[in-house]
Amino acid sequence: ILNVEQSPQSLHVQEGDSTNFTCSFPSSNFYALHWYRWETAKSPEALFVMTLNGDEKKKGRISATLNTKEGYSYLYIKGSQPEDSATYLCAFMGATGNQFYFGTGTSLTVIP
Amino acid sequence: NAGVTQTPKFQVLKTGQSMTLQCAQDMNHEYMSWYRQDPGMGLRLIHYSVGAGITDQGEVPNGYNVSRSTTEDFPLRLLSAAPSQTSVYFCASSYRPRAGANVLTFGAGSRLTVL
Numbered sequence: 144i145l146n147v148e149q150s151p152q153s154l155h156v157q158e159g160d161s162t163n164f165t166c167s168f169p170s171s172n173f174y175a176l177h178w179y180r181w182e183t184a185k186s187p188e189a190l191f192v193m194t195l196n197g198d199e200k201k202k203g204r205i206s207a208t209l210n211t212k213e214g215y216s217y218l219y220i221k222g223s224q225p226e227d228s229a230t231y232l233c234a235f236m237g238a239t240g241n242q243f244y245f246g247t248g249t250s251l252t253v254i255p
Numbered sequence: 256n257a258g259v260t261q262t263p264k265f266q267v268l269k270t271g272q273s274m275t276l277q278c279a280q281d282m283n284h285e286y287m288s289w290y291r292q293d294p295g296m297g298l299r300l301i302h303y304s305v306g307a308g309i310t311d312q313g314e315v316p317n318g319y320n321v322s323r324s325t326t327e328d329f330p331l332r333l334l335s336a337a338p339s340q341t342s343v344y345f346c347a348s349s350y351r352p353r354a355g356a357n358v359l360t361f362g363a364g365s366r367l368t369v370l
Contacts, residue, residue, distance in 0.1 A: 147297075174353070175352070177358060177359070179358075179359075185363075186345065186361035186362060186363055186364060187298075187345075187347075187359075187361050188361075189358035189359065189360075192357070192358055232297070232298070234298075234359075236352060241286065241303060241305055241311070241352055241353070242300055242303065242313055242314070243288075243300065243352070243359065244300075244314075245290075245297045245298040245299070246297055247295060247296065247297035248297060
């Protein structure tokens with residue numbers, strides 16, 4: 144069982160603020176890292192798949208970076224909007240096996 | 256396309272009863288998996304399959320059985336339900352996770368309560 148940690152556990156920001164959170168994973172035997180957005184009463188939806196050290200992905204106001212050598216990924220949201228309120232999950236897959244290991248998520252609330 | 260369909264959405268069982276959570280996908284995904292979601296624990300993998308006839312255990316397989324007789328279906332069986340199995344269950348599928356940037360597509364979830 145691998146340890147994937149996300150911080151902070153929860154975050155409240157004002158509309159228009161930029162924010163970021165962290166996903167930490169084992170730095171050895173890396174294969175891929177996924178980010179998912181999970182709104183209340185819905186299913187997780189994919190944001191990014193990251194596979195290479197130094198990867199940077201962007202979708203609108205949301206972006207992510209990856210550092211496989213030190214075992215972390217950052218998710219950034221620029222100019223947060225109320226509709227960004229959700230739990231953001233990361234999932235790690237190692238170099239062997241076919242298992243995804245999920246973090247416990249960061250719950251983001253954007254206050255209008 | 257329907258995506259990933261889970262049934263039932265809600266179920267209440269008594270301790271010792273058995274039941275099957277159904278999962279079906281219409282995207283021709285080779286990879287299918289079952290997770291449970293518990294407060295403060297994140298999504299934990301129960302069982303997964305990389306193709307018809309192939310299944311393997313995840314982090315928390317005890318008390319659950321699976322089979323994969325077709326590409327489309329991946330049912331999760333609880334043979335003798337226990338209160339510790341009270342949880343929300345998610346089925347997720349993808350193309351081969353090691354064949355490229357293949358994300359998981361999740362079902363809507365099944366909330367199970369064991370009394």
